[in-house]
Amino acid sequence: MESKPELDAKDWQLLEALQRDARLGYAELGRKVKLSAPAVAERVKRLEDAGVISGYRAVVEPKRLGYRIEAMVRLRCDGGICARIGQIVADIPEVLDCRRLAGEDSALLRVVAMSIGHLESVLDRLLKIHASVSTTTLIVLQAPHANRAVTRTMWDAARKLPLD
Amino acid sequence: MESKPELDAKDWQLLEALQRDARLGYAELGRKVKLSAPAVAERVKRLEDAGVISGYRAVVEPKRLGYRIEAMVRLRCDGGICARIGQIVADIPEVLDCRRLAGEDSALLRVVAMSIGHLESVLDRLLKIHASVSTTTLIVLQAPHANRAVTRTMWDAARKLPLD
DNA sequence: CATGAAACCCCGAATTA
DNA sequence: TAATTCGGGGTTTCATG
Secondary structure, eight states: OOSOOOOOHHHHHHHHHHHHOTTOOHHHHHHHHTOOHHHHHHHHHHHHHTTSEEEEEEEEOGGGGTOOEEEEEEEEOOHHHHHTHHHHHTTOTTEEEEEEEESSSSEEEEEEESSHHHHHHHHHHHHTTOTTOEEEEEEEEEEEESSOOOOHHHHHHHHTSSOO | OOSOOOOOHHHHHHHHHHHHOTTOOHHHHHHHHTOOHHHHHHHHHHHHHTTSEEEEEEEEOGGGGTOOEEEEEEEEOOHHHHHTHHHHHTTOTTEEEEEEEESSSSEEEEEEESSHHHHHHHHHHHHTTOTTOEEEEEEEEEEEESSOOOOHHHHHHHHTSOOO
């Protein structure tokens, strides 16, 4: 299930190709990396089993579904609440991301909403969690990069940097 | 290429299934939705052409590749620089997300790094952009939710909320 | 939207390097 | 240990109704 993956050049090519288009078939992937389809399938399975690839997702654009607003919500709250923030916001589907932080804020959420009124209703639900919760909301103007691919050149460059 | 999508129940089922597993074939999707494979293919193509689905991506776990650190970096800088922040951080591959914000901070980045030293080098590169740039770095402790799916129940609930 | 036919792809097993 | 070849069965795609 894990240990040291240690990817070779072809693994990286597969990884990058699947980040670009997760629906590519093994045959087509094999063409790109100069390998037979079964060989590709085995490598991909290894990447999945190692947890390097944890899934494949269609990227949907909330804007196209009427969610005109995206906002980042900085959240401060008591330790007890924050420890369970993940479970709590599970009931608020407009929260697409939830990360617990070390620092000034206890958590950072990414929220989508159809309108300002809708955003307000999401914030209300967040504030209703507990009296200790307070929020700072930042409207997203644009997202020049979202979920960029992890690449081999990126990894190589990092390995050449100062050690741990 | 666009206009009013207006999805029906089957479109939503397909959308949700593909967000869970983007590699599902049309035949298997058809089984889930009770539709023939060609019908599924046409619906999926429509969703793609409408921009509702903008792509399919393998989800890779930076941690499994040695990126032990994830951090959110709040960025403040002059208007001229911030307007081009997307292009600028394109050269810093450790920046996986970049969003421009309205509010206190001008942008919010998500960064991965192999070590504290590596993170430091990323911050150095960010500060070297321009003298007006300053950063606040928040280490991510955990991400209870990342890129949650957009669902039909979520969309339905929103439509029943107060109007615009 | 379903059906049917042709081409293609996937998968497992056996083989080879 | 890892990749290739090969055959059976399922899948995609395009035509048609």
